[in-house]
Every structure is written in structure tokens, then in C-alpha cells.
Amino acid sequence: MPNAWSHSRRRFLNRLATTAGAAAAAYWFTPGAFAEKLTQTPAQTEGPFYPDKLPLDTDNDLLVINDAITPAVGEVTHLTGKVLDAKGDPLRNAVVEIWQCDKNGAYLHSGTDNRQRSDRNFQGFGRFTTGSAGEYYFRTIKPVPYPGRTPHIHVKVKHKGRELLTTQCYVKGEPQNDRDGIYRSIRDPKQRESITVEFAPIKESRIGELAAKFDMVLGYTPQV
Ligand SMILES: [Fe+2]
Numbered sequence: 001m002p003n004a005w006s007h008s009r010r011r012f013l014n015r016l017a018t019t020a021g022a023a024a025a026a027y028w029f030t031p032g033a034f035a036e037k038l039t040q041t042p043a044q045t046e047g048p049f050y051p052d053k054l055p056l057d058t059d060n061d062l063l064v065i066n067d068a069i070t071p072a073v074g075e076v077t078h079l080t081g082k083v084l085d086a087k088g089d090p091l092r093n094a095v096v097e098i099w100q101c102d103k104n105g106a107y108l109h110s111g112t113d114n115r116q117r118s119d120r121n122f123q124g125f126g127r128f129t130t131g132s133a134g135e136y137y138f139r140t141i142k143p144v145p146y147p148g149r150t151p152h153i154h155v156k157v158k159h160k161g162r163e164l165l166t167t168q169c170y171v172k173g174e175p176q177n178d179r180d181g182i183y184r185s186i187r188d189p190k191q192r193e194s195i196t197v198e199f200a201p202i203k204e205s206r207i208g209e210l211a212a213k214f215d216m217v218l219g220y221t222p223q224v
Helices: 006-029 175-179 189-196
Strands: 078-083 095-101 125-129 137-142 151-157 161-170 212-213
Touching: 078 095, 095 137, 125 137
Parallel strands: 078 212
Antiparallel strands: 078 137, 095 125, 095 151, 151 161
16 A cells, blocks of 8 residues: 555656656647747737627628618728637637727727717628638728827637637838837837738729738647
């Protein structure tokens, strides 16, 4: 019959073996050169304007509410990207949510500024579930500045009911970026770069539509 000492010692050794195994696994499965280049998307504050009441329409087209005829006012933007896990593998069935203010600086929130001037045709919030390549797509407007903030789109990523990332996406070349406290709070230039994307004119578009690509790398690898 083992005494208490040998029992606890055996447990200790088991634990040690497990730890050593985990360390070896971490060593042998260290991501390769490609994965090492991935920059984890930095988290940003959710801010006070996540909708306090979700709209009736929460699809990925923020320009048109349900089957309304009049679209929202703003520069039409096709926002696409991928959600990748920490290893660079696409994350399927992740729910990407975006929310942003309308052309007049009004959010879909009871406490928003400019509520009386809000664009009633702007959905203000949308959701998309990623496909097998981790891809998502939204049609929305190019974000505009409002007092105290450079233009940005709020983004949240959920997976199996867990919130994995809350961040904000910024417009490359926007002069107000460098004066924005929340943007500047990201110290790592690579991380800053990772959430600053080009809103580029689509050549074939006759109505001046823009395309923006925002890939997100999570500090998370789902359990298989
Ligand atoms: Fe905001």
C-alpha cells in the first residue's frame, strides 16, 4: 500500500511528464516560417455603441434594410476578409459582426449623438457566418469621422458562442488616425498596420464603389 509521500510523488512525476510532453509538443509543432509572420489582430475597446436594440434586419448588407427601396447614404464599400486562427488556419462558422455610425455620425443606439439626423435607411449593424475558407462579406459604407474619433468600423468575432475578438478597422491614409487615442493605443506598428486597410476604388464600378479587405488573426486555435 503506497504511503502518502509516494502517492503525491507519483502524481508529481505524472504531472512533470505531462508538462514535459506539452513542452515537446509545443517545440515540435512550432508554426513554420509562414505562420510566424502572422500578426495577431489587436483587440480594441467595444466602445459604448454596440446596438442596445438589434435591428430587425441583421444581414450582411447594411445599405438596405429588409427590402426597402431607398439605400443608405454613403460611399458604398464591399468589406471582405478572412478569420484565421492562431496557426493561420481559416476559422469556419465564426460569426463576424460589424457596427458603425451612419453618414451623419449616428449609431444604432439610444445614446448616440445626432439621433435626430440619423439615416433611417442605414442598417448600422450586420452579421455574417464565415465559410470553409474563413471568409466573410459585408456591403456597407466607408466609415466617416465623428467628434473625437477617426473613421472606423467596429468588429466582433464569435465562435460557438464565445467572443474571441472585439476590434476596430481603420482607413489607410486617413489623416486623423494619428490623432486618435484609441488607434494610437496600439503600440506595435505591425499590429497597427493589421487593422488599417485600404478602401480602394473598384475600377469596374461606375458608381464609385470601394473595396476593403480586412483579415483577422485570432490568438486562438479551436479544439478539434
Ligand atoms: Fe465607434
